[in-house]
Amino acid sequence: MIKKIQTRRGANLNINGEAEKIILRTPSSKTFALKPDDFFGTFPKLLKKEGQEIKAGEPVFFSKNDPRIKFVSPVSGIIQSIERGPRRKIEKIIIANSLVDDSISHKVDNWEKLNRNELITLLLESGNWPFIHQRPYGTIANPDETPKAIFISAHRTSPLCPDFEFILNKEIKAFQDGILILNKLVDQQVFLGTNASHPGIFNEISDIQNYTVAGPHPAGNISLHIQELAPLNMGERVWTVNPEDVANLGRFAKTGKFSPRRTIAITGNAVEDPKYIITKQGAELQPILDEFKLLYPQNRVINGDLLSGTITHLDGYLGYYNNQISVIPEGNDYRMFGWLPFKDNNILSLSNTSFSRLFKKKGFEVDTNLNGEERAIVVTGEMEKVFPLDVYPMQLLKACMFEDIEKMEALGIYEVVPEDFGLIDYANTSKIEAQEIIRQGIELMINEVG
Known part of the structure; x- marks a missing residue:
């Protein structure tokens, strides 16, 4: 272990509806959808038309900013419909599932011997590249850049969050292979964050820089980990990958086929007996x-x-x-x-x-009621109490609202992503949409600064 990251600023929300660690049978889905809005900062260019057949792992669209970055179908079937919104924006591409495992295969027999550029080309061609994000901004990583570090946080602290130790319990080999793939893309070993009180199965993972995390939400957010272990300087990049996507990379290295697997925690106090689904x-x-x-x-x-x-x-x-x-x-x-x-x-x-x-030591019943309306931002210090990053959250929000790029840079816009302000959305009495303000601020930075 290289470091223990511990914070007292934040809050754990005691809500009923945590998923029991049981995986139910996999329900069949007649259709699947790719939504370009899931890929922040990406503008899609379609490769398929309605009615065309498609194989699992075959590209559906690519990024206009970088045509090498392709987004592939999770199943084989037919492009059922392409739904558009205002100004013909592509909202979703719906694929009718043929229930036949007809997949695109890639040659991965000797992936361990590939150099960095060859491995990047393989990940781009196979549709695995969108698993990798970069900071600043939280967009899909630029394959032409070498990151300062790669971070994986296997310990989440958000309300009713999924347990990645449970999700990956039987996927240790795939996860380890995914780590080895990522290590070939960076000049130092991957950073892996685990629960300080119970690292569990992640103790078995090698070729990593392990750090532990303790404290209330948002202690599990990668922005805090980057600030503590590999703070960003001007022009530097840090890449991040979700834990299950590391295992998806490992499965691809073994089979040569794109792995779209998702283990989902169904949570919330509106669900009776919440559990997991694959x-x-x-x-x-x-x-x-x-x-x-x-x-x-x-x-x-x-x-x-x-x-x-x-x-x-x-x-x-x-x-x-x-x-x-x-x-x-x-x-x-x-x-x-x-x-x-x-x-x-x-x-x-x-x-x-x-x-x-x-009261309610066992958990609260919650609903969507805001219990108030949007009002003026007042300096109360309540934002700072639940925000552990070394950033002034209220001042940054105001700078984003006024679109003052110089102040946004000085106040740390490069160090945050919208999810870091999720608890502020809940805790502040102003009822402002802090995450949306930060998202718009980041979009402004991408358009004006790049």
Whole structure:
């Protein structure tokens, strides 16, 4: 172990609905979808038309910014439809599943002997490159650059987060092979973050720089780990990879076929007996959620965790990078005199004007009610209490709102991504959409600075 990263700033939200460590049968999905919005900063150029046949692992579209970066189909079948939004923006490409394993194969017999450039070419051609992201900005990595470091965080702290030790328990060999692939792309060994109290199966992984993480959310966010272990200087890049995608790279090295596997934690207090499901990227959500009993007539389905996930619907599709689906009831009921202190102590709160922290030790029932409306930002220090990075969050948000690029650079826009502000969205009394403000700020930086 090279270092223990520990923080006291943050908060763990005690919410009912954590997934039990049991994997249910894999539900079949008639259609799958690729959504360009899952790939932040990517502008798609289609390679297929409606009605055309496609194999698993065959490119569906590529990035206009770099045509070498291809996005491939998770299954074989037919391009059923291409749905567009305003200004003909491509919102999703729906693929009808043929239920036949007809896959594109690549030659990987001697991948260990490939040099860095040859390995990058193989990952680009096979559609595996989108698994790798870069900082700053959190976009797909630039294959022409050599990163300062590569980070993998196997310990998440977001509400009801999936347990990657459980997910990868039987995939240690694939995970190790994925580590070896990533080590060939960087000048030092990959950084792997694990739970300080229980590293578990990750103790068996070699050829890594292991560090441990302790503390409340967002202690598991990679932005904090990068700031502690490999802080970014001007012009430097750091790459990041999700834990299950490391195993997907390892499976590709063994079979030569693109691996779209996703192990999903179905979580939330609207789900009775939440558990795990194994499926593929872009699967239909309806067949998955049909395996569970939903406890409320009106529910909100979220691709990801409760703080930084995106809203979807029962007839929606799984996000490309998601290992979690959260379901909570819609908050259509409003409390009378909800602003009174020490009232409604059964509601989850970080405020000292509520006794809720003394009760409900087993977890709270939550819904989507904001319990207030958007109001002016007031200097209270509440953002800083839940934000462990060495960045002034309120000042950065204001700089993004005013589109002041020089101040954004000085205040640390290169060191953060929207998910780092998820807890601020929840905790601040201004009810502002901090993550959306940061996302728009990053888009401005990409367009104006690059």
